[in-house]
Amino acid sequence: MALMTNPLILKLETYDRLSDDEKKVLENAVARIRVVEADDDVLREGDRPAESSLLLEGFAARYKIVSNGRRQISALHVAGDFIDLHSFLLKTMDHGVVALTNCRIALVPHATLEKISDEYPHLTRLLWLNTLIDGAIHREWLTAMGRLSATAHMAHLICELYLRLKVIGRADGDTIQLPVTQAELGDTLGLSTVHVNRVLQELRKEGLIRFQGDALTILDWDRLKKVGEFTSTYLSLQNEDRSS
Amino acid sequence: MALMTNPLILKLETYDRLSDDEKKVLENAVARIRVVEADDDVLREGDRPAESSLLLEGFAARYKIVSNGRRQISALHVAGDFIDLHSFLLKTMDHGVVALTNCRIALVPHATLEKISDEYPHLTRLLWLNTLIDGAIHREWLTAMGRLSATAHMAHLICELYLRLKVIGRADGDTIQLPVTQAELGDTLGLSTVHVNRVLQELRKEGLIRFQGDALTILDWDRLKKVGEFTSTYLSLQNEDRSS
DNA sequence: CAGCCGCACTCACATATGTTTATGCCCGTG
């Protein structure tokens, strides 16, 4: 099972050093593995899961459907992300989670999380931190959505995804695999599919990216960052002193 | 000091029962009181506070400034809100916090929070939950922003603020005091001031609200909810079993 | 191998929201 939880251990270790004991606890926390096919729901609004889902492989999205059938994606998740750690305390899902690709998911029982939070304060703080970073990303998305142009917003998202994938070793030089349709990008950015297409064309024409099939290559990182007004602070990628 | 921390105790008690011991810990957690005048910053982007701010009185907003000077507000805070509990673990502020009115703020040292998280697991979970609800609000705002019309978005925000103020005893029947300018509402919703004005006119014309000075009265809750596609689940106001 | 389906892409047109500028009210201040 060790290999399977590795992504989370790796991620938490980018926040702060883990003791061997803590690593072992995390490794043993996984009760079972679940496989979800592309376009299937991992969780539905209203669900009250007894386990939290840790994404081992694949892409998933948190979403909400609005009355006219339109969908808004409020988070994109990649390998190593603890998709619904919050359901441990929030109890009821107020949004759905869909698998954008085939996904392999490790399930951690809430009872185990409770035990961890009773006995491993330092580890608990790191898990808490993990959910706080989710919140920081939400805030960043809010500003991008509210105050950036569609093009800038797209550039911003691309910068973020590139860095997040790079950190977990999923960037091949300047190229990442982004198996996400333009409609899904639209649901993420709050745009129509047509406009997503226009905006991607523009980024291509400007020589900022190449995007063929699923392969997205960043051709000019500096200018892309500038267009998207991107700074990575909110992702908490740099090592802080979190000895606390 | 007891009276001053009351708002937080009250709020956490809506999540789950607190022991006398836990209440005492919270009461003693406040190191000092700080007063911030309207339009002054409580915290600035880049700050590394050693204490977290608990809002006792007034309205505050988390915000970010974008290159062209435009501002996006990513959260509105009212009495009882733990404005930057996340700075305890996130360390560096990735956004600013401004006082929208005169504010009275209780400061809780991060060292105290660390001690609490070492020794009071149940209390820690409730504080964690508090930050998770902030996250849930962010997700809701994202969907409203991305997929609702300006009018619906405004209706949604009004519904949310009404309930949040009502829970802490700040609603007078169907009326709340909302000392927030139309420009600030625009920064919250990602709209121009002019359009905020149009949208408010429409809600008034439809007989959904009255809004004179700071006094906002909800004239037709059901229709307002419907227009804003509002359901309160994400606020976690109902008492769940959180005995864990 | 034919057919179909999902998806990227286009175009013409519609509209929600932004921008600019101006007015007038209210309220605090000198």
Place this chain on the structure above:
DNA sequence: CACGGGCATAAACATATGTGAGTGCGGCTG
């Protein structure tokens, strides 16, 4: 009591983005 400044409101106009409908490519599937 006059003044000035912040704020809500208004109208005319500009534009970013949405809508609806359609094309064509590429890859499954029968």
